[in-house]
Amino acid sequence: MINLPDFELLKISQLSGIPTRKIYDALDHVLIILPSDPPETLFRRLPQGTQLRRLLKKTRNTKAQSATSRLNNSKATGVTVATLDGATTAFNQLTWARKIITRCSQDQPGNLGILVLGLEEEKRQSTLENLVAAAEAAAFQLPTFKSVKKTKAPLERIKILASKPRVNLNTIRAQALGNNIARWFTALPPNKLDAKNYRKLVKALCARYGIQATVLDESKLERLGANAFLAVSQGNANRDAGIIQLRYRPPGIKYPGLMLVGKGILFDTGGTNLKPFKSMLDMHMDMEGSAVALGALIALATLEVPYGIDAWLAVTENRLSATAYKSQDIIQAANGTTIQIIHTDAEGRMVLADTLALAAREKPDVIIDYATLTGTCVSALTERYSGVFSNRIKANALLYHAGVSAGERVWPFPMDEDYDEMLHSEVADIKQCSEAGYGDHILAARFLSKFVPKDIPWIHIDLSAGQHKGGLAHIPSDITGFGVKLTLELLSERGPTALAKELS
Numbered sequence: 001m002i003n004l005p006d007f008e009l010l011k012i013s014q015l016s017g018i019p020t021r022k023i024y025d026a027l028d029h030v031l032i033i034l035p036s037d038p039p040e041t042l043f044r045r046l047p048q049g050t051q052l053r054r055l056l057k058k059t060r061n062t063k064a065q066s067a068t069s070r071l072n073n074s075k076a077t078g079v080t081v082a083t084l085d086g087a088t089t090a091f092n093q094l095t096w097a098r099k100i101i102t103r104c105s106q107d108q109p110g111n112l113g114i115l116v117l118g119l120e121e122e123k124r125q126s127t128l129e130n131l132v133a134a135a136e137a138a139a140f141q142l143p144t145f146k147s148v149k150k151t152k153a154p155l156e157r158i159k160i161l162a163s164k165p166r167v168n169l170n171t172i173r174a175q176a177l178g179n180n181i182a183r184w185f186t187a188l189p190p191n192k193l194d195a196k197n198y199r200k201l202v203k204a205l206c207a208r209y210g211i212q213a214t215v216l217d218e219s220k221l222e223r224l225g226a227n228a229f230l231a232v233s234q235g236n237a238n239r240d241a242g243i244i245q246l247r248y249r250p251p252g253i254k255y256p257g258l259m260l261v262g263k264g265i266l267f268d269t270g271g272t273n274l275k276p277f278k279s280m281l282d283m284h285m286d287m288e289g290s291a292v293a294l295g296a297l298i299a300l301a302t303l304e305v306p307y308g309i310d311a312w313l314a315v316t317e318n319r320l321s322a323t324a325y326k327s328q329d330i331i332q333a334a335n336g337t338t339i340q341i342i343h344t345d346a347e348g349r350m351v352l353a354d355t356l357a358l359a360a361r362e363k364p365d366v367i368i369d370y371a372t373l374t375g376t377c378v379s380a381l382t383e384r385y386s387g388v389f390s391n392r393i394k395a396n397a398l399l400y401h402a403g404v405s406a407g408e409r410v411w412p413f414p415m416d417e418d419y420d421e422m423l424h425s426e427v428a429d430i431k432q433c434s435e436a437g438y439g440d441h442i443l444a445a446r447f448l449s450k451f452v453p454k455d456i457p458w459i460h461i462d463l464s465a466g467q468h469k470g471g472l473a474h475i476p477s478d479i480t481g482f483g484v485k486l487t488l489e490l491l492s493e494r495g496p497t498a499l500a501k502e503l504s
């Protein structure tokens with residue numbers, strides 16, 4: 001059995017004064033961010049000013065506008081000088097931050113000082129936020145299983161120097177925590193993260209944060225008539241599948257204002273319609289939606305938001321076996337809708353259909369679901385953007401702008417009713433998907449909409465940006481954990497009740 005790591009290892013402190021030689025001596029590496037043409041007086045105030053001025057000159061026309069050297073102090077502290085690259089979007093600024101932090105990390109510092117000088121206050125704060133976001137992501141170790149552990153010392157401490165006034169890092173650190181949780185679970189191999197272990201690990205993690213966890217197991221789901229979920233889970237070799245229900249309640253609040261739902265397919269073989277090798281290879285990550293819902297819940301809980309939140313994780317494998325569901329099976333979901341099965345690889349929408357229908361019975365103000373749902377969403381957007389869909393047209397602009405601010409970019413797709421013609425079934429209420437295959441991300445969203453009552457504002461996020469080779473924005477790993485930061489951005493200005501009103 002695998003152990004949960006400590007997800008909050010990085011220690012961050014802020015010092016107010018201009019750094020002294022003594023402070024430099026206590027650091028393994030110091031990162032200094034300067035305007036590209038700073039006034040002379042700025043260097044005069046700094047110890048080692050002459051050397052820093054020389055380094056600044058070197059940054060011109062280099063990759064990510066940065067240069068690295070060693071200070072002439074007793075410790076020979078590593079130093080990286082960098083200038084902002086004029087990036088105007090949050091996405092580009094976060095990408096810059098990832099490159100700068102990668103550069104500092106090559107020195108393997110256990111403690112890193114960060115000094116941002118000569119920028120206007122708002123810019124100083126956002127730059128520090130971006131660097132901390134990148135550092136939190138880079139410092140966090142994704143699970144590895146090497147018999148001989150690497151000796152590389154992780155980054156353990158950040159000291160923000162000359163930080164006056166102090167920068168409020170609460171939100172950015174909560175986002176990092178949620179993102180690290182999402183990436184850690186998604187990175188686990190499928191034999192380590194089976195349904196039983198996922199339940200155990202999630203329960204243990206939630207206990208740390210005062211979040212309640214229960215499971216709707218297969219027998220309870222049977223009683224609830226959740227046959228769409230069970231159609232997928234019936235192919236498993238064990239009976240451990242289920243919907244993990246997590247509840248965050250601030251004092252005095254009984255109900256979830258916000259309902260998060262996540263696709264938790266632990267391994268997607270495609271089922272009876274088996275995937276070929278390359279398409280199946282990374283399908284242990286098909287639970288990323290559930291990990292993002294979990295990460296977002298914990299992030300919001302650590303911020304002690306004043307509303308209740310549930311996260312319901314639909315956890316099962318999608319296997320090829322004698323008991324696996326088949327094309328042309330007819331399944332009746334928990335809300336009574338009958339479904340004609342076309343393709344067993346469209347399992348995500350099956351488990352989400354029942355999870356959404358059951359979650360809606362809690363009468364939340366807003367439902368948001370996260371799922372690595374369709375290959376066509378990746379074809380449409382590549383892995384740089386995720387697709388968003390909603391039963392409220394006003395959500396599109398809101399989500400787009402939240403994506404721009406968060407640096408987790410999303411693009412809305414149409415949800416017009418006439419798409420339903422492509423899901424018309426002669427024998428059931430609806431087809432699970434179309435035989436044709438094109439526009440499947442839109443059809444999948446239309447399919448899911450049949451399981452969400454019209455009076456509940458609902459947002460569906462198809463996580464095409466859940467994995468991106470070489471990382472994305474501030475995230476350095478292929479697994480991006482995309483969605484946690486976006487969710488916090490969306491809810492930072494308003495709680496779910498106000499959000500629902502804004503969407504109506």
Ligand code: BES
Nearest residue numbers: 286343345346348372373374375376433
């Ligand atoms: N998990 C996949 C979708 C996916 C594939 C997401 C690759 C991200 C990367 C999903 O369950 C699936 O297999 N969808 C099918 C649907 C089709 C059979 C209608 C697909 O996209 O091919």
Ligand code: ZN
Nearest residue numbers: 268345346347
């Ligand atoms: Zn599938």
Ligand code: ZN
Nearest residue numbers: 265268286348
């Ligand atoms: Zn899948």
